[in-house]
Amino acid sequence: IFKMGTYGQYDIPTVDVQVNFKVGQPAPSLLPLDTIRKAAIDKFGEDDPLFLQYGHIYGFPKFRASLAKFLTERYKHEVDPEMLMATNGNTGGLALICSLFTKAGDLVYAEEPTYFLAKSIFKDYNLECKQIPMDEEGLDVYALEKALEQGPVPKFMYVVPTAHNPTGRTLTPERREKLAMLSAKYGFILVCDEVYQLLTFPHVPAPPPMFTYDKAGTILAMGSFSKILAPALRVGWIQGSKKLLKKIADCGQLDSSGGLNPVAFGIVQKAIDMGLQESHLDQTRDTLWKRCETLQNALEKHLPEGTTFERPQGGYFILVKLPEGQIAADLLALASEKHKVAFLPGGSFGEDMKNFLRLSFSYYDADELEIGAKRLSEAISEYQA
Numbered sequence: 303i304f305k306m307g308t309y310g311q312y313d314i315p316t317v318d319v320q321v322n323f324k325v326g327q328p329a330p331s332l333l334p335l336d337t338i339r340k341a342a343i344d345k346f347g348e349d350d351p352l353f354l355q356y357g358h359i360y361g362f363p364k365f366r367a368s369l370a371k372f373l374t375e376r377y378k379h380e381v382d383p384e385m386l387m388a389t390n391g392n393t394g395g396l397a398l399i400c401s402l403f404t405k406a407g408d409l410v411y412a413e414e415p416t417y418f419l420a421k422s423i424f425k426d427y428n429l430e431c432k433q434i435p436m437d438e439e440g441l442d443v444y445a446l447e448k449a450l451e452q453g454p455v456p457k458f459m460y461v462v463p464t465a466h467n468p469t470g471r472t473l474t475p476e477r478r479e480k481l482a483m484l485s486a487k488y489g490f491i492l493v494c495d496e497v498y499q500l501l502t503f504p505h506v507p508a509p510p511p512m513f514t515y516d517k518a519g520t521i522l523a524m525g526s527f528s529k530i531l532a533p534a535l536r537v538g539w540i541q542g543s544k545k546l547l548k549k550i551a552d553c554g555q556l557d558s559s560g561g562l563n564p565v566a567f568g569i570v571q572k573a574i575d576m577g578l579q580e581s582h583l584d585q586t587r588d589t590l591w592k593r594c595e596t597l598q599n600a601l602e603k604h605l606p607e608g609t610t611f612e613r614p615q616g617g618y619f620i621l622v623k624l625p626e627g628q629i630a631a632d633l634l635a636l637a638s639e640k641h642k643v644a645f646l647p648g649g650s651f652g653e654d655m656k657n658f659l660r661l662s663f664s665y666y667d668a669d670e671l672e673i674g675a676k677r678l679s680e681a682i683s684e685y686q687a
Contacts, residue, residue: 314665320638321674323645323661326467326618332589332664333532334582341572353568356560359551361388361539365571369539372574373525376500376583377511385513387547390562391538392497395524396420396460399493399540400427402553404457411449411459413441415651415658417467417495420460432456433652440466440473443480450488458491458522463512465498468651468660469621470614472502478515486518491546494523500530500583502616503591519543527570529618530583535566587616593663593671594620600675606683618664621648623657624682630659637681643674 314325345353360366363383370383389395404410406428412420414433424431434446441461461481463473473481485492494512502508512523519542526538540550556562573579597620601611611622622645624630630647638644648658661678663671 317666317670317673318642320642320644321666321670321677323643323663323674323678325665326662327533327665328529328586329589329665329667331667332586334578337573337578337582338532338535338569341569341576341578344576345568345572354565357562357564357567359556359561360547361386361561361567362564365567368571368574372579373541377508377514379511379514381513381541384544385541385547387540387542387550388562388567389524389526389538389540390536391528391533392495392524392526393419393423394536394562395522395526395538395540396423396493396495397426398550398553399458399491399522400424400429402550403491404429409454409456411446411456411490413461413466414653415468415648415655416460417462418646418650420495424460429457434459435654436466436469436471438471440471440477441481443477443484446481447484450484455488456490458493459485460493460495462495462497463499464496464509465501465614465617467498467617468619468646468648468658470612470617470619472509472615475509478510478512482512482515482517482521485520490520492521494521496523497526497529498617499525501587501590501618503594504584504587505591506615508616513541516543519545522546527579530586531570531573531579535570536563537566537570590616590618590664593666593668596668597661597663597671597675600672601679604676604679606679606686608686609682618662620661620663622659622661622678624659625686626657628657628686630657633659633681633685636685637678640684641677641681643677643681645678 314322366383366386369386370381373381409430410424411432411434414435421431434449435442465472496511499511512521522540522542524540527535608625611620614620631649634647646660648655
């Protein structure tokens with residue numbers, strides 16, 4: 303049950319109407335209004351009218367310097383501000399990459415499963431998308447190598463290497479290295495959606511970010527403040543070689559508009575400099591971890607035998623697997639109409655995912671997650687009866 307909201311993308315129903323596990327967005331309690339207010343007051347307090355002028359194509363230097371410092375501390379690897387470019391979030395970054403590095407009819411690769419709206423963006427640009435299978439360690443780089451040997455080689459490959467959407471899996475360091483090597487060897491761009499790189503759970507050591515494997519300058523790593531600060535800001539970045547970033551910077555859209563939304567970047571720069579981003583990120587990671595634990599415990603308690611789920615190390619999502627031959631899309635009709643619970647069926651993510659469903663734990667608090675898990679389990683039991 304979704305209708306357009308007054309502000310948000312959706313008007314999300316209350317739990318008495320439905321628990322909607324499809325919602326992959328932060329809870330209202332994780333939207334830091336006071337943080338944004340303080341940062342904005344401080345930025346506008348500089349009394350500099352040029353802040354409202356057309357912006358810098360790469361994102362203005364103060365923002366990129368603050369971002370580089372923040373990422374260096376969080377990644378534990380040195381980040382060069384000259385290898386960063388401001389974007390309107392990862393969606394905006396991916397659309398820019400599609401528009402500048404491909405043409406209609408070109409081939410791109412993605413994981414199977416992959417983020418379902420990335421597939422929609424590829425469709426917007428009339429790209430052919432071939433999906434490469436995953437296993438428990440993330441993308442199967444050996445299946446990828448075989449596909450590359452057979453050809454044709456894609457223009458780029460899109461991957462979500464950390465706390466993958468929808469599986470929650472994180473690509474191992476060995477596979478990251480192999481993936482970067484294949485990108486260099488076969489000459490395709492590796493587009494890494496690292497939206498969850500900073501959202502591994504507090505007790506989980508984050509893997510090295512993908513730029514640390516980029517020896518040949520073939521990687522474009524995208525990051526975003528949508529999940530770590532607020533999605534409405536539409537503030538993100540692309541990290542890559544100066545050669546690849548220059549191709550993006552030469553884009554007519556950026557030249558004409560003077561970069562992307564300089565006011566929002568100025569506010570985020572202040573949130574970083576004032577230490578507000580750091581504290582909010584720590585709170586967000588802790589909250590997501592506790593919510594994930596709550597949902598996992600409830601699923602373990604209530605799910606019928608034969609239905610299993612993956613245990614993510616970060617991010618927003620848990621992937622549930624129904625027994626072979628059962629169709630999550632068929633279950634959804636029963637679940638939403640009779641049991642007041644909804645989810646995203648796996649068929650959205652890949653052809654071989656029809657008996658999977660994705661649950662988001664980011665939006666609801668603990669007791670609501672418990673209610674949702676119980677309703678889902680009852681719906682599955684009835685569907686299987």
